[in-house]
Amino acid sequence: MTETASRTHANETAPKGETISGGHLVAKALKNEGVDVIFTLCGGHIIDIYDGCLDEGIKIIDVRHEQVAAHAADGYARMTGRPGCAVVTAGPGTTDAVTGIANAFRAESPMLMIGGQGAHSQHKMGSLQDLPHVDIMRSITKFAATVPATERVADMVSMAFRECFLGAPGPSFLEIPRDVLDAKVDLAKARIPAPGRYRASTRLLADTDDIERAADLLARSERPCILLGTQVWTCRAAGAAASLVRKLNIPAYMNGSGRGTLPPGDPHHFHRTRRQAFDRADVIVIVGAPFDFRMGYGKRLRADATVIQIDLDYRTVGKNRDISLGLVGDVGRILEAIEAAGPGRVDNGESRRKGRLDELRTEEAVRYEKLLPQFRSDATPISPYRVAWEINEFLTEDTIYIGDGGDVVTVSAQAVQPRAPGHWMDPGPLGTLGVGVPFAMAAKQVHPEKEVLCYFGDGAFAMTGWEFETCVRFGLPFLGIVGNNSAMNQIRCGQINKYGAQRGNVGNLLGDVPFGEFAKMLGGHGDDVREPSQIRPALERAREAVAGGQPALVNIWVDRERKRTRLNSRHIPLCRMPASA
Numbered sequence: 001m002t003e004t005a006s007r008t009h010a011n012e013t014a015p016k017g018e019t020i021s022g023g024h025l026v027a028k029a030l031k032n033e034g035v036d037v038i039f040t041l042c043g044g045h046i047i048d049i050y051d052g053c054l055d056e057g058i059k060i061i062d063v064r065h066e067q068v069a070a071h072a073a074d075g076y077a078r079m080t081g082r083p084g085c086a087v088v089t090a091g092p093g094t095t096d097a098v099t100g101i102a103n104a105f106r107a108e109s110p111m112l113m114i115g116g117q118g119a120h121s122q123h124k125m126g127s128l129q130d131l132p133h134v135d136i137m138r139s140i141t142k143f144a145a146t147v148p149a150t151e152r153v154a155d156m157v158s159m160a161f162r163e164c165f166l167g168a169p170g171p172s173f174l175e176i177p178r179d180v181l182d183a184k185v186d187l188a189k190a191r192i193p194a195p196g197r198y199r200a201s202t203r204l205l206a207d208t209d210d211i212e213r214a215a216d217l218l219a220r221s222e223r224p225c226i227l228l229g230t231q232v233w234t235c236r237a238a239g240a241a242a243s244l245v246r247k248l249n250i251p252a253y254m255n256g257s258g259r260g261t262l263p264p265g266d267p268h269h270f271h272r273t274r275r276q277a278f279d280r281a282d283v284i285v286i287v288g289a290p291f292d293f294r295m296g297y298g299k300r301l302r303a304d305a306t307v308i309q310i311d312l313d314y315r316t317v318g319k320n321r322d323i324s325l326g327l328v329g330d331v332g333r334i335l336e337a338i339e340a341a342g343p344g345r346v347d348n349g350e351s352r353r354k355g356r357l358d359e360l361r362t363e364e365a366v367r368y369e370k371l372l373p374q375f376r377s378d379a380t381p382i383s384p385y386r387v388a389w390e391i392n393e394f395l396t397e398d399t400i401y402i403g404d405g406g407d408v409v410t411v412s413a414q415a416v417q418p419r420a421p422g423h424w425m426d427p428g429p430l431g432t433l434g435v436g437v438p439f440a441m442a443a444k445q446v447h448p449e450k451e452v453l454c455y456f457g458d459g460a461f462a463m464t465g466w467e468f469e470t471c472v473r474f475g476l477p478f479l480g481i482v483g484n485n486s487a488m489n490q491i492r493c494g495q496i497n498k499y500g501a502q503r504g505n506v507g508n509l510l511g512d513v514p515f516g517e518f519a520k521m522l523g524g525h526g527d528d529v530r531e532p533s534q535i536r537p538a539l540e541r542a543r544e545a546v547a548g549g550q551p552a553l554v555n556i557w558v559d560r561e562r563k564r565t566r567l568n569s570r571h572i573p574l575c576r577m578p579a580s581a
Contacts, residue, residue: 023048029157043089045116070100075442091129107428206327215341230256231288237332238421260418388415404436405457406490434463485560519553
């Protein structure tokens with residue numbers, strides 16, 4: 001938001017003596033921010049916000065657990081680039097939502113959670129559901145505060161939204177005491193910031209000298225490569241990233257929400273040779289991806305490589321690993337500037353880099369051929385790799401793919417390739433299970449015209465699966481697939497490797513739940529699959545049900561004793577089970 005005109009308040013023309021409640025001020029502030037839906041679970045502390053949202057035309061989606069409300073607001077933010085909003089009651093309502101807020105915090109997802117609180121007049125008296133919410137939330141948000149007075153409600157909502165976009169995005173939290181929310185004040189005296197006039201642009205450009213250095217390093221490089229991370233999607237920079245890699249003829253790898261920046265089949269899109277590219281590169285560009293556990297804390301990059309790191313957050317640059325050059329700012333603007341600075345430098349040599357790209361493409365084909373026996377396996381119980389391969393073959397250009405689980409995300413990352421930017425969602429670096437249904441709910445709310453497909457582990461689905469009914473109730477049809485091995489199998493495999501079969505099957509085995517029947521019970525379409533040849537027909541039936549407005553769930557019984565595959569830089573342990581097990 002870049003308008004610089006003097007502030008005009010929405011309440012300046014209010015008739016003298018007209019009053020407004022705190023809940024209606026919340027709704028007006030949400031409307032100013034472009035929020036068109038809130039995710040919530042009702043409670044006595046917050047109902048005046050509902051009344052305000054009805055007046056402002058803001059949709060209210062009520063869920064069955066507050067964690068889901070937070071996850072859905074997170075998913076909404078990821079889909080739209082605008083902040084999502086969850087509204088929950090005080091005490092257990094707020095603490096139930098903590099995991100969703102923490103997940104958004106680690107995933108750099110902008111959202112506002114509004115929590116109820118006991119009345120100011122009952123402060124420290126032991127009111128119903130009274131807890132120190134702000135203290136609890138402070139470590140997992142970018143901003144956490146209490147609204148002190150009704151006149152300040154809209155102003156503080158605007159403040160919280162502004163803080164969501166300080167550096168890398170993230171969540172904010174506001175608690176609003178019940179008497180503050182329910183009280184009415186003179187509308188002419190309530191401070192309601194005007195839309196578009198309380199935030200500056202966040203599309204900041206890095207130091208121009210550093211832009212020139214980066215362009216020079218890339219122009220002179222013989223074997224560059226680039227990793228496009230989640231912030232490429234956060235900044236809506238897919239076009240800038242694609243243009244740069246094509247102009248400079250650089251092999252590109254993608255992770256997190258950066259998947260889909262380049263479509264499968266693009267000559268610069270690489271998927272299975274990241275380790276080889278990193279090991280041989282003379283210049284490595286890391287865009288919007290921290291050196292966290294997913295990158296081996298930076299150890300997956302050769303120690304003597306020239307590393308350029310581009311990130312929204314100054315604190316992330318050079319964290320866990322030394323770098324050659326760091327650039328902080330909007331990653332799209334930085335990539336555009338590096339490309340613009342390129343002409344006139346040392347010729348990057350189409351033929352020099354073409355040979356390198358051809359070499360990597362050949363290695364990609366070899367690795368794919370090695371995986372094909374698992375992708376096309378006819379074994380029963382069904383190989384999870386076969387499920388992931390079938391899903392990838394089933395995707396359309398408009399399918400938004402969501403992964404929810406441990407094995408599910410790890411295995412599907414080897415096979416599933418989204419066709420466009422913004423079409424991949426996973427829990428993110430916190431590794432939270434149970435995000436699938438709320439993410440699907442949010443994605444379908446934002447993009448009713450698109451197919452939303454979510455692949456769950458059975459353990460992950462069970463955590464928030466009752467929200468399938470919420471999707472039925474609100475007409476948010478998505479296509480769900482459960483890879484059902486009746487276990488929390490990623491953990492189970494590690495336990496078996498460490499302690500042996502007798503002690504490895506402790507705390508991780510689940511019951512055999514026919515989730516297809518569960519879906520039918522809740523008013524959706526359900527199917528159960530035990531043969532590989534039946535996967536595609538079941539998916540087609542589910543797609544037809546979704547097209548008719550009915551959420552669908554395909555329960556696929558998969559092999560929990562399967563071998564896993566070593567690929568790229570990841571080593572996934574094998575489930576070593578004795579023949580008698």
